[in-house]
Amino acid sequence: MLDRDVDMAMITESRNPATKYIDKLDTLDLVKVINSEDKKVASAVELVLPEIARAIEVTTAAFKRGGRLIYIGAGTSGRLGILDASECPPTFGTDPDMVVGLIAGGEQAIRNPVENAEDNRKAAISDLLAIRLAPADILVGVAASGRTPYVLSAVEFAKDQGVKTIGISSNPGSELELSADIAITPVVGPEVISGSSRLKSGTAQKMILNMLTTGAMVKMGKVFGNLMVDVQASNAKLVDRQKKIIMEVTGCTYESAEKALVDSQGHCKTAILMVMADLTYEEATLLLDDHQGFISAAFLDRGIPL
Known part of the structure; x- marks a missing residue:
């Protein structure tokens, strides 16, 4: 008791x-x-x-x-x-x-x-x-x-x-x-x-x-600004969210965001770097690894203004 x-x-x-x-x-x-x-x-x-x-x-x-x-x-x-x-x-x-x-x-x-x-x-x-x-x-x-x-x-x-x-x-x-x-x-x-x-x-x-x-x-670099750039797309709504995040950051078209997402094997953060720095999937992945996953640091490395 x-x-x-x-x-x-x-x-x-x-x-x-x-x-x-x-x-x-x-x-x-x-x-x-x-x-x-x-x-x-x-x-x-x-x-x-x-x-x-x-x-x-x-x-x-x-x-x-x-x-x-x-x-x-x-x-x-x-x-x-x-x-x-x-x-x-x-x-x-x-x-x-x-x-x-x-x-x-x-x-x-x-x-x-x-x-x-x-x-x-x-x-x-x-x-x-x-x-x-x-x-x-x-x-x-x-x-x-x-x-x-x-x-x-x-x-x-x-x-x-x-x-x-x-x-x-x-x-x-x-x-x-x-x-x-x-x-x-x-x-x-x-x-x-x-x-x-x-x-x-x-x-x-x-x-x-x-x-x-x-x-x-x-x-830990899991967001960029207030965007969830490491979101795992487990349904159609989240895939669409990934594309909109890519468009928001890069200013690209929906079609370009869609292609970048496919080329990045569905990884939103990598797709953003591929578009912004004109990199291949392998190059973007290495750049992110070099900066512990922080997009902002990767942008600065490539001279991309935040």
Whole structure:
């Protein structure tokens, strides 16, 4: 059983006076109250931007040395990590192993709760051993309460292996905040429904994970300006997006963009260089490799104005 005094001291578990009578409201007033509470999330995240920036910098450094970004959590927190990890390959053209999401209870827990999974400290260690956690990696423990045993065990084990750790929670002074190398703790206040941390805490987590991977990918040369030039085209809509990106950057016609995309074997970034610098596929690929995938650096190398 949970210690009641500890439980009541947790912000994420306390009762929200603004929603105490939410069950008596008509539908429009109900959603207005939820919306009013949601507005507090962005402000809470704003207060922890310096910590998020530090997390982006250490994550970028890990990527550059061949390490991975590993999310680990239980319930909603675990699912959000898996969501963010799964969206990196199509958006940024990354290897699926570059950003990894682990959830207490394994794959079954993505859709259905697994009894006592979040309390299983040994499972966290087994899950990290299964993916061969290495010192070059970064581990991000995500737990709204900041006290989930599965997550705390993962962070402790990672630190013992020389792995840099980041902790994302919503309760200041939590075990996760105190144990992680970088603690990101947006204080979003009590939930609309007491203890339902999939709400404001979950929204804050999603915002932070978005910033973490987006920021790191920008710093890895995965975008040019605000264009996703490493997008993986897995459907007709994304193929068309690639062509429009090529046109946007180079000013070429749709037909020229289409030809360049074919000649570049479907790699948008390479196609851009082929058009702008009049290069073959092989030449453009080598030029990108020379500049670690940064189009801007490749442009400067060829005297192309940005």
